[in-house]
Every structure is written in C-alpha cells, then in structure tokens.
Amino acid sequence: MNFAAVLLAPFVLLVSAVGGGDEQGDDRAEPKGQNVEHADAPDWIAALTPEYEPDSAWQVHIEQRMTIRVAPRASMPMPRDMFAAMPPRAAGPQFSERKIGKCLAIASIAGVEPNGPNNLILFMRDRRMINAQLERSCLARSFYSGFYLSQSIDGNVCVDRDTLLSRSGTACKLTRIRQLIELDD
DSSP, X not given: OOHHHHHHHHHHHHHHHHSOOOTTOOOOOXXXXXXXXXXXXXXXXXXXSOOOOOGGGGOOOOXXXXXXXXXXXXXXXXXXXXXTTSOOOOSSOOEEEEEOOSXXXXXXXXXXXEETTTEEEEEETTSOEEEEEEOTTOOGGGGTXXXXXXXXXXXXXXXXXXXXXXXXSOEEEEXXXXXXXXXXX
C-alpha cells in the first residue's frame, strides 16, 4: 500500500459511511459478498472501502441477573411498664434445633439477625425461625444490616452452594441450617 492510500483510508471510510445510504433512506446493512458501489464516489474510493460487516452484528446476548436483599428484622418498641407486674424468671425463651434439610426458599425469608459468633437467625414469612451457621472464618456481626443473595435457578438458598454477601462486603457460605423450636416450660 502506498503512502497516500494509508493517509486517505480513514477519510474514505468516513465518506463511504456518510454517503452509503440509498435514496429511500433504508439503513439496512448490505449482505456480505456483494460489491458496495457508490455512484457519487470515484472508483479508487470504492476499491479502498472494505466490505465490512462484523460477525457479532447478528448476535444478541441477553444476560439476566437478580440480586435479592434481605433486610434486618425490625425491632418492636416495648412499653416501659410491660415487665413491672411480672415475676422474675429466666432471661428468655429456650430453643432447640430441628433438621430441616439443606435448602430454603429465598422468597420466604423475611428478615435476619446476627446471633453469636458465626450464626444468623433467619425470620421466615410463615413465622418460623431458622438458625443459619456460617463458615468459621465469617463473623455474624458483619450481617447486622442484612445481606444480598443472587437469585438461583431453583429459587432456593442451599448449604455449601450459595454465598451470602453482607452490605459491608463480607462473602460467606452457609454450612448448616436448622429450624429453631421454642421449648415449653
């Protein structure tokens, strides 16, 4: 290629892009393999313009990603004189754990609260409480303001599969889930 062709090639491409439409204003791309001829352009410009159509012009890639935010449980305001007339007793209710499987429906989680060094209490919409144990290296207090969770295909959050992302940036996997059942006195 000579020096003049190298200098003029960008301008030729611009001229061909601007003057490349037909009289009806149809902007469809011309199929590959046909010669592109410009009636108002000289032959040497038509020879320099490549028949270019990118391979990705006819491909569409759609990506869908949904992130779910689980907020901390809202605390209920307590009246000041609520416990004045009650006799003293143990600090709070006692709970036992029961196996429930390895997965929970994401849509049924209503709130979260840290509990202990690496446990979270998940409050479900059907009023159940689930104790979710995190990896040993994760601290539950990182999840004080809730967490984010990516939507899975089956709509569940499962042990050793899904990762919880705290709003502060900590990413942890669940290692165990158990339902908490209140013991009767």
